[in-house]
Every structure is written in C-alpha cells, then in structure tokens.
C-alpha cells in the first residue's frame with residue numbers, strides 16, 4: 001500500500017517537475033537541514049508512523065495491492081495474476097440484458113492458473129473476449145440455476161470455444177438436478193445439443209477433437225454442502241436457494257485460504273448463513289426496494305415487479321442483513337440495474353444492517369483483487385473493439401496438435417450451390433491471388449513440434465500455460 005502511494009506520489013512529482021520546469025537544473029533547491037521526523041510524519045502520513053491514516057469508512061484490509069498498475073482501473077492483460085491471488089471479474093451484472101450490462105456472469109481466476117466461470121448470461125461472452133480471455137480457456141462453467149439469464153451464452157461459448165481451439169479438453173458444465181429429470185442440468189445440455197445440431201455439424205468442417213463432448217456434472221440439488229468441484233487445491237460446494245422452483249443453488253469456492261461465494265438468485269435464507277459464513281468475498285444478487293420507480297425505468301408493471309421480488313429475490317435491506325450475519329471481508333451485490341437513481345438508495349438500504357466493506361458488483365468489468373492481506377475493487381476497462389486473445393494451449397509435451405476435422409463441405413453440402421460460387425479469380429485484383437485453402441490441407445491430425453512452429457505463434461498461444469506453470473511452482477514454494 002505504502003509503496004503504491006509512494007510511487008504514485010513520486011510519479012506525480014516527477015510529472016510536475018518535468019512538465020513545469022525548464023530548464024530542470026535551475027529549479028533544484030539548495031540543500032538544507034532535514035525537517036524533524038515528527039514534522040515529516042505529520043505532513044506525509046497524517047501522523048501515523050510509516051502507515052496510512054484512518055479515512056472515512058475505507059476499512060483496514062481494503063487497499064490496493066502493491067503490484068496493481070492503477071488503483072482506479074484494471075486494464076486486462078497488463079497484470080498477470082499473482083500466485084497467491086484470487087481475482088474476481090464481473091462479466092455480466094444484470095438480470096435484464098441491456099447494452100451497458102450483460103446478463104449475469106462472474107469469472108474467478110486463481111493464482112494456480114484456473115479460470116472458473118459462475119453463470120454465463122446472455123451477452124457476457126463479449127466481456128470475456130474484451131477482458132482478454134480466449135474462449136478455449138473457459139472450460140469450467142458453474143450454473144446456479146436454469147433461468148436463461150444465467151446460462152444464455154453457453155451455446156455460444158461451446159460452439160465458438162470449440163472452433164477457437166477447444167480441442168483437447170472437454171467443456172465442463174456444473175449444475176443442479178431438478179425435482180424431476182427433465183428440469184436438471186443434464187437435460188438442459190441435452191436440449192442445447194439438439195438446438196445446436198445444425199451448428200455443430202456445420203462447424204465440424206473445422207478441427208473439433210473433444211470439443212463437442214460436454215461433461216455434465218449434475219449434482220443433487222438437495223445435497224446441501226455437497227462438493228461439486230475439487231481440483232488443483234480448489235473446492236466448490238453448493239446449497240439450495242429459495243428461488244420459487246426447486247433446483248436453484250448457491251456456490252462457495254475455497255482455495256488457498258481464500259473464499260468466494262456467489263449466491264445466484266434467491267430469497268435470504270438460513271442456509272446461506274450456514275454455508276457462506278465467514279467467507280472473504282460474499283456476492284449476493286440484489287434488487288433495490290424501489291418498486292414503483294424502478295418498474296417505470298425497467299418497463300415492468302409495479303405489481304409484477306413486487307411479486308417477482310417477493311417470490312424470487314433479495315432486496316437491499318435483505319442483502320445488508322445477510323452480510324451482518326455472514327460477516328464477510330467484503331460484501332458485493334450484483335444482478336442489479338446500475339442506475340444512478342438506484343445506487344444511492346441501494347447503499348442506504350445495505351447500510352441499514354451492514355456497516356462493513358461493501359461494493360457494487362456492477363457494472364460489467366468490475367474487478368476484485370483478493371489476497372489474505374487485502375482486497376481491492378476497481379473498474380475494469382473493457383474495450384468495445386478489443387484485440388481478442390489467441391487460443392491458449394498447454395504445450396507440456398512440446399507439440400501443437402490440430403485434430404483432423406470430422407467432416408468436409410462435400411459431406412454436408414450438395415454440390416449445386418458450391419458449383420455456383422463465383423470464381424475468385426474474377427474478384428481478386430489482377431496480380432493478387434492468395435493461396436486459398438478450400439480443402440483442409442492435411443490427412444489426419446496436424447502435429448507440429450514447437451520448434452517447427454513460428455515463434456510468435458508459440459509465444460502467443462502458450463501465454464496462459466507458461467504463467468500457470470510459473471505460478472504453481474511459486475505457490476508450492478510459498479506453501480512449503
């Protein structure tokens with residue numbers, strides 16, 4: 001913290017000097033006797049020896065970590081995750097999709113290199129891409145319940161994640177059972193596969209590998225506290241939420257002494273207190289208790305809003321009450337409209353019961369850095385027209401393997417329409433004719449030893465793997 005502020009101050013001073021002074025040398029004051037220790041302390045750190053002075057309600061342990069490039073903004077791609085760190089990014093933050101807010105999704109990145117996706121609402125994929133994540137890195141998706149605002153982007157991730165290099169690892173979808181099989185996650189995935197029949201067959205002219213196989217991890221929604229994921233030192237458990245229909249669940253992730261809870265949707269409940277108790281970052285959905293005004297803004301008749309909330313959701317007062325029982329290091333709310341008229345009111349309602357650290361998990365892009373020492377929340381900068389990341393591969397065996405496509409145009413398209421394609425020689429300018437690839441160029445899998453591949457290709461596609469390997473080693477050292 002200190003280092004951070006100090007360097008911030010130092011760079012501000014340097015900026016002042018270099019921008020306001022010409023020539024620089026003439027402005028250096030004569031060397032004088034130093035001020036007293038006490039004067040320096042009073043002037044620079046508010047009287048606190050080498051520390052931060054108390055300020056407002058910014059609590060102990062809520063402060064930017066020294067490696068952050070900016071205390072205000074997170075620019076994806078500029079800060080590799082630290083070995084001991086958990087980084088949470090809100091990729092979709094609203095139940096109602098709107099241009100400024102995708103439907104709900106939260107990404108949790110762990111220092112061990114794992115990326116876990118909690119819910120995957122409509123539109124959130126755009127934020128993952130803008131946030132610098134290759135779609136073939138997102139292999140573990142935890143769905144809290146089967147309302148479409150929590151899984152709407154799954155077909156897209158599956159199809160384009162496979163196309164974009166998702167060849168060597170299955171997509172894993174974790175989700176609750178329903179009271180009867182037709183309402184469970186297995187059935188949802190089966191239905192999605194049926195809906196995507198044309199698409200997957202069409203995309204089978206590309207490399208596929210394991211891409212179309214989805215591993216569904218459906219758990220019994222009644223098995224409160226049951227473990228749904230236990231890998232690389234990370235553990236995820238689930239419990240039931242009261243959200244009008246059986247099958248809604250909350251998740252708790254524990255890793256390296258850090259804990260994250262995403263409640264999904266639901267009414268405040270005793271089970272939430274039991275399973276989320278003492279968690280570092282407690283994220284709950286929240287609707288502000290402002291029925292008639294927000295109804296007007298959101299285009300929902302007030303009686304419909306009232307009934308929806310009282311059967312399904314947590315109001316601001318409820319979120320604050322829950323936090324006062326759970327006592328997290330940080331309370332966050334999401335799945336909420338991020339509108340100025342609501343935000344002040346939301347804070348006031350939360351504060352009725354909860355006096356501890358609180359932040360909005362909205363709008364899209366909000367990023368939370370979590371370590372055992374401190375937590376910090378920033379706006380994430382998600383460009384509208386991003387440079388998407390290339391597919392990421394594990395190069396442990398020294399090879400890039402591109403599986404042979406399962407099908408070809410000839411097998412899935414009658415010749416007629418292909419024969420009517422315009423001869424490319426007619427539209428490419430004279431003297432310019434690229435090497436076209438109308439047929440997949442190799443028989444069988446393409447296996448490229450890394451030394452035979454262009455360096456920039458290997459560098460770019462191995463970024464996540466190299467960071468993961470380095471972080472896991474560092475983590476092992478730290479935990480020895």
Ligand SMILES: [Zn+2]
Pocket residue numbers: 095104147149150265335
């Ligand atoms: Zn929802």
Ligand SMILES: [Zn+2]
Pocket residue numbers: 145147243265
């Ligand atoms: Zn819901």
